[in-house]
Amino acid sequence: MATALRTRSLLQSNQRFTSLSRASLRFASTGSKPLTLKERLAELIPSQIDQVVKQIRADHGKKSFGPVLVDQLYGGMRGLPALIWDGSVLDAEEGIRFRGKSIPECQALLPKAPGGSEPLPEGLFWLLLTGEVPTQEQVRALSRDWAARAAIPEFVEEILDRCPPTLHPMSQFSLAVTALNHDSAFARAYQEGISKKEYWQPTFDDAMDLIAKLPNIAGRIYRNVFGDGKVPAIDLEKDYSHNLAALLGFGDNEAFVELLRLYITIHSDHEGGNVSAHTGKLVGSALSDPFLSFGASLNGLAGPLHGLANQEVLIWLRKMQSKIGENASDDAVKEYVWSTLKAGQVVPGYGHAVLRKTDPRYTAQREFALKHLPNDPLFKLVGQVYDIVPGILLEAGKAKNPWPNVDAHSGVLLTHYGLTEMQFYTVLFGVSRAFGVAAQLIWDRALGAPLERPKSYSSDAIQRMFKDKH
Numbered sequence: 001m002a003t004a005l006r007t008r009s010l011l012q013s014n015q016r017f018t019s020l021s022r023a024s025l026r027f028a029s030t031g032s033k034p035l036t037l038k039e040r041l042a043e044l045i046p047s048q049i050d051q052v053v054k055q056i057r058a059d060h061g062k063k064s065f066g067p068v069l070v071d072q073l074y075g076g077m078r079g080l081p082a083l084i085w086d087g088s089v090l091d092a093e094e095g096i097r098f099r100g101k102s103i104p105e106c107q108a109l110l111p112k113a114p115g116g117s118e119p120l121p122e123g124l125f126w127l128l129l130t131g132e133v134p135t136q137e138q139v140r141a142l143s144r145d146w147a148a149r150a151a152i153p154e155f156v157e158e159i160l161d162r163c164p165p166t167l168h169p170m171s172q173f174s175l176a177v178t179a180l181n182h183d184s185a186f187a188r189a190y191q192e193g194i195s196k197k198e199y200w201q202p203t204f205d206d207a208m209d210l211i212a213k214l215p216n217i218a219g220r221i222y223r224n225v226f227g228d229g230k231v232p233a234i235d236l237e238k239d240y241s242h243n244l245a246a247l248l249g250f251g252d253n254e255a256f257v258e259l260l261r262l263y264i265t266i267h268s269d270h271e272g273g274n275v276s277a278h279t280g281k282l283v284g285s286a287l288s289d290p291f292l293s294f295g296a297s298l299n300g301l302a303g304p305l306h307g308l309a310n311q312e313v314l315i316w317l318r319k320m321q322s323k324i325g326e327n328a329s330d331d332a333v334k335e336y337v338w339s340t341l342k343a344g345q346v347v348p349g350y351g352h353a354v355l356r357k358t359d360p361r362y363t364a365q366r367e368f369a370l371k372h373l374p375n376d377p378l379f380k381l382v383g384q385v386y387d388i389v390p391g392i393l394l395e396a397g398k399a400k401n402p403w404p405n406v407d408a409h410s411g412v413l414l415t416h417y418g419l420t421e422m423q424f425y426t427v428l429f430g431v432s433r434a435f436g437v438a439a440q441l442i443w444d445r446a447l448g449a450p451l452e453r454p455k456s457y458s459s460d461a462i463q464r465m466f467k468d469k470h
């Protein structure tokens with residue numbers, strides 16, 4: 001019965017997710033024990049290599065994918081088609097889809113915790129890696145596996161304990177993640193002469209360790225910087241988000257745990273080209289192990305135009321409140337927004353390099369707020385700002401996208417539940433982003449992704465190239 005159900009679910013998921021070859025079904029095991037994530041991946045990888053990647057390269061490898069404009073060289077490579085990542089794709093109008101599934105679809109389809117209504121990030125990780133919606137049992141096994149791997153080495157604890165509390169939590173986070181490279185299975189296997197074909201296996205093990213250890217790192221940073229330095233133990237029977245919440249001191253608040261489940265899911269991945277995802281891929285392409293690669297991702301995420309914007313939004317909102325007071329009029333808010341722009345600053349949480357509509361990650365958080373904290377004064381201010389800022393950015397005429405992104409909303413939710421230390425917010429983004437970066441690193445090693453090496457040009461070369469050509 002269990003086998004028949006699993007085979008049917010494999011069939012359905014493969015019909016739904018066409019990016020992983022349907023032919024992979026013939027690799028599906030018929031044993032009675034449910035497949036682990038690693039076993040299922042081992043089944044999927046050969047067909048993805050032979051029937052998708054090799055086939056596309058054989059059929060279309062020499063075809064042009066469109067022009068490259070000189071503006072793109074100077075313009076941060078906006079829109080330049082340059083990377084492959086099947087896990088998630090970002091549409092400018094519609095927003096992110098994880099393996100073809102929108103955020104509302106993921107909320108509906110992915111397994112939930114008992115009594116919960118938000119998706120478990122464990123399921124999202126399975127989806128990112130396989131293109132399949134896992135069973136409750138598979139997700140449960142993943143929760144247990146991560147809880148069992150969660151301990152961090154003592155020397156990493158010491159590194160964190162020695163950091164001055166004035167060192168930004170993101171710098172501490174990056175230090176600790178980088179130091180985990182001490183025990184990297186991939187680095188060890190490489191030294192021992194592992195074959196290229198096997199690279200993905202120790203990468204998978206490292207990726208699992210990386211994700212599993214992040215709650216302990218994040219919890220320790222939070223408790224050291226903002227609390228008494230005492231970090232509780234991981235509960236082997238609880239899911240990832242519950243454990244993270246408990247380590248931060250919010251394990252008893254079920255609504256906060258639900259928020260974290262949603263938060264991690266929607267922050268996990270945003271296709272391959274954003275700074276943190278691309279940095280992980282780039283550094284990983286040198287065969288740096290997942291700890292080194294993700295440490296680099298975190299350094300990118302710590303920038304104010306990327307993940308740090310969630311901290312910046314709260315700082316900006318608080319400054320606004322202290323200047324114009326609570327329950328301020330629309331006119332007072334408008335004046336404050338204009339004063340930000342006139343001072344040559346960006347309005348944090350608004351605009352996006354790819355999106356041209358309201359970020360569905362913003363909408364998912366707004367819906368959560370409407371359900372759980374409709375009367376929160378800061379939520380009301382966020383809503384008021386949403387009504388005002390797009391019109392002003394349009395009038396100012398520079399930003400290509402006047403609409404809010406994910407960072408415009410996350411801080412108000414965390415603040416509502418008492419996690420008020422905004423310098424910590426990007427760490428939670430970082431925990432979430434590990435899911436996407438780790439999944440991408442595993443597939444890159446499985447597909448034999450080569451060292452990244454785009455070509456750079458001097459301005460002089462470009463001037464000479466187009467001299468006398470109009």
Ligand SMILES: CC(C)(COP(=O)(O)OP(=O)(O)OC[C@H]1O[C@@H](n2cnc3c(N)ncnc32)[C@H](O)[C@@H]1OP(=O)(O)O)[C@@H](O)C(=O)NCCC(=O)NCCS
Nearest residue numbers: 305306309346347348349350351352353398399400401405
């Ligand atoms: C996300 C962001 C970096 C994208 O940058 P981008 O792709 O260069 O955006 P655009 O092409 O729309 O930028 C065109 C101009 O509008 C400005 N602009 C974009 N978003 C703006 C905002 N929220 N407030 C003020 N100005 C903004 C840019 O700074 C740029 O100005 P410039 O020509 O003087 O350099 C940008 O929108 C931004 O800085 N937003 C605020 C920070 C933020 O929320 N980051 C998190 C993103 S998920």
